[in-house]
Amino acid sequence: MNQRTGEEARERVRDATDIVQLIGERVQLRRAGRSYKxxxxxxxxxxxxxxVTPDRQIWHCFGCSKGGDVFAFVMEAEKVTFPEALRLLxxxxxxxxxxxxxxxxxxxFDKLYQxxxxxxxxxxxxxxxxxxxxxRGYVASRGFEEPWLSRxxxxxxxxxxxxxxxxxxxxxxxxxxEQAGLLVRRGDGSGHYDRFRNxxxxxxxxxxxxxxGFGGRAIAEGDEPKYLNxxxxxxxxxxxxxxxxxxxxxxxxxxxxxxxxxxxxxxxRLHACGFTNAVSTCGTALTPDQARLLARxxxxxxxxxxxxxxxxxxxxxxxxxxxxxxVDxxxxxxPGGEDPDSFxxxxxxxxxxxxxxxxxxxxxxxxEAATGAGANPTLEARxxxxxQLLNRVQDPIxxxxxxxxxxxxxxxxESVLIEAVQGKGRGRRVMAKPAGVAPAAVxxxxxxxxxxxxxxxxxxxxxxxxxxxxxxxxxxxxxEGALAELIAQGGVxxxxxxxxxxxxxxxxxxxHPPRDEELERMMAxxxxxxxxxxxxxxxPGKAVEVSRREARDLILRLEERRLRARRHEVxxxxxxxxxxxxxxxxxxxxxxxxxxxxxxxxxASKLETKRSQAA
Ligand SMILES: [Zn+2]
Numbered sequence: 304m305n306q307r308t309g310e311e312a313r314e315r316v317r318d319a320t321d322i323v324q325l326i327g328e329r330v331q332l333r334r335a336g337r338s339y340k341x342x343x344x345x346x347x348x349x350x351x352x353x354x355v356t357p358d359r360q361i362w363h364c365f366g367c368s369k370g371g372d373v374f375a376f377v378m379e380a381e382k383v384t385f386p387e388a389l390r391l392l393x394x395x396x397x398x399x400x401x402x403x404x405x406x407x408x409x410x411x412f413d414k415l416y417q418x419x420x421x422x423x424x425x426x427x428x429x430x431x432x433x434x435x436x437x438x439r440g441y442v443a444s445r446g447f448e449e450p451w452l453s454r455x456x457x458x459x460x461x462x463x464x465x466x467x468x469x470x471x472x473x474x475x476x477x478x479x480x481e482q483a484g485l486l487v488r489r490g491d492g493s494g495h496y497d498r499f500r501n502x503x504x505x506x507x508x509x510x511x512x513x514x515x516g517f518g519g520r521a522i523a524e525g526d527e528p529k530y531l532n533x534x535x536x537x538x539x540x541x542x543x544x545x546x547x548x549x550x551x552x553x554x555x556x557x558x559x560x561x562x563x564x565x566x567x568x569x570x571x572r573l574h575a576c577g578f579t580n581a582v583s584t585c586g587t588a589l590t591p592d593q594a595r596l597l598a599r600x601x602x603x604x605x606x607x608x609x610x611x612x613x614x615x616x617x618x619x620x621x622x623x624x625x626x627x628x629x630v631d632x633x634x635x636x637x638p639g640g641e642d643p644d645s646f647x648x649x650x651x652x653x654x655x656x657x658x659x660x661x662x663x664x665x666x667x668x669x670x671e672a673a674t675g676a677g678a679n680p681t682l683e684a685r686x687x688x689x690x691q692l693l694n695r696v697q698d699p700i701x702x703x704x705x706x707x708x709x710x711x712x713x714x715x716x717e718s719v720l721i722e723a724v725q726g727k728g729r730g731r732r733v734m735a736k737p738a739g740v741a742p743a744a745v746x747x748x749x750x751x752x753x754x755x756x757x758x759x760x761x762x763x764x765x766x767x768x769x770x771x772x773x774x775x776x777x778x779x780x781x782x783e784g785a786l787a788e789l790i791a792q793g794g795v796x797x798x799x800x801x802x803x804x805x806x807x808x809x810x811x812x813x814x815h816p817p818r819d820e821e822l823e824r825m826m827a828x829x830x831x832x833x834x835x836x837x838x839x840x841x842x843p844g845k846a847v848e849v850s851r852r853e854a855r856d857l858i859l860r861l862e863e864r865r866l867r868a869r870r871h872e873v874x875x876x877x878x879x880x881x882x883x884x885x886x887x888x889x890x891x892x893x894x895x896x897x898x899x900x901x902x903x904x905x906x907a908s909k910l911e912t913k914r915s916q917a918a
Pocket of ligand 1: 313345369
């Protein structure tokens with residue numbers, strides 16, 4: 304794009320982005336006079352020095368001196384370049400960025416949005432007119448009233464073939480209205496007719512509130528189809544939009560969750576019943592684009608669908624894109640044949656809220672869903688599906704939590720699931736330890752607490768892949784209790800990965816984890832540190848005892864894993880020794896075999912007590 308349109312785009316996107324809302328999705332902000340304050344997401348701190356000033360559309364941290372506009376925030380928070388940040392925010396605001404050598408494109412898009420805005424105004428006015436009695440009657444009979452009708456811009460497309468065409472004829476050329484999907488060209492080429500006739504209309508807006516298209520509900524008996532959407536146009540791409548998003552933003556921010564259902568009426572009913580964080584997918588299965596949109600809003604998702612076969616399938620299909628996008632998801636299926644609208648009309652908000660409390664996480668959903676009529680997958684098929692889904696989860700900690708939950712729900716050993724996941728993983732498989740590398744052979748860590756040098760090179764070689772090692776390392780860097788426990792358990796020897804050993808050794812020698820400033824410097828210089836800390840659930844104020852106990856649990860798990868690998872190795876060598884008739888070697892290995900097994904049993908009983916204590 305040339306410089307001028309580039310700057311224009313930047314201005315438009317900045318104007319369309321509410322900086323408090325954007326940052327508020329990540330940082331808990333409190334109003335302080337004309338600005339907002341919160342804990343800086345870019346450095347570790349306990350008292351807020353991070354401020355957002357909406358008047359000037361800027362943010363600044365007095366602790367780490369980072370700051371800038373909305374683009375700078377996204378670049379820092381998402382670790383992306385400026386063009387990527389621009390694209391992310393443009394997507395979020397529903398602004399189409401001009402592309403190089405396509406000077407006319409921007410204008411064409413504006414025309415379509417303008418056509419939709421004019422149509423929305425026309426349909427709104429029609430809905431209020433005398434001739435709309437039936438439409439208002441229909442809406443009232445479904446129990447909808449103000450302020451929801453206004454809030455969702457509900458309109459009416461009059462009967463007849465050319466009401467909209469006539470009304471907008473002087474404002475925009477017919478071919479623009481046709482391109483916007485509002486008019487349809489007659490078969491004989493003699494002009495156009497209205498696409499929507501005698502229907503209640505629900506405008507579908509982009510994230511920033513620009514109207515992209517419409518969904519229309521027939522109100523006359525026998526009018527088919529019951530629901531008619533705008534066709535796909537350059538601005539109406541159903542798979543990238545969520546109905547109700549602009550209205551639901553505030554509710555999502557408050558609850559940290561988005562309720563996703565399928566229909567327009569469901570969304571309006573949910574809002575009217577106090578579930579103001581509801582959106583819908585315009586009648587289709589959830590797409591990867593919609594999942595990424597939800598991920599960018601930093602919300603959990605509750606899929607709320609009809610419990611009939613179609614609903615179960617839709618919920619099931621939504622899991623892949625959501626887990627892939629890193630969204631935490633639960634599922635609530637209503638009794639067969641009930642959608643959120645009909646359920647709420649019959650039962651009211653209370654019973655729905657109760658059911659939401661017990662919405663199913665992914666493993667439970669897979670274990671329980673579709674056990675009624677119709678498809679009833681075998682246990683094996685369900686577990687395979689879980690493994691497939693686990694492989695979509697990028698975040699190691701979330702994956703591990705789901706895995707642990709899956710093993711509980713299905714009554715399977717975690718190790719079985721881990722093996723299945725690693726077997727089909729995407730190269731995340733934990734590398735087998737090369738035979739004969741004793742812990743003592745690991746290079747000595749750099750002396751002194753000087754983490755700025757030395758750690759870089761070894762990080763580059765290969766980043767640690769074991770999620771348990773990564774989590775433990777992250778905790779050791781941020782929790783005194785975890786560091787103390789690591790020292791008590793033998794120090795860096797607990798880690799297999801050389802880079803992690805090197806990173807942690809100086810702090811073990813220091814006897815305390817890095818202080819805020821030191822941690823900041825490490826994060827600036829070491830991508831590994833940065834990665835470890837972003838993966839971590841930070842729980843400020845955790846008691847040292849709790850921290851020690853959790854770290855000990857992680858260390859025991861690592862030890863268990865190492866012993867299992869060792870046992871596997873001994874077994875291989877034993878078999879070779881037996882084949883070769885090498886009796887002395889066989890005797891040594893047999894003793895080692897018993898020894899490893901004894902240690903594993905001891906460890907298992909320790910882990911067992913831990914689990915039963917926790918339960
Ligand atoms: Zn800061």
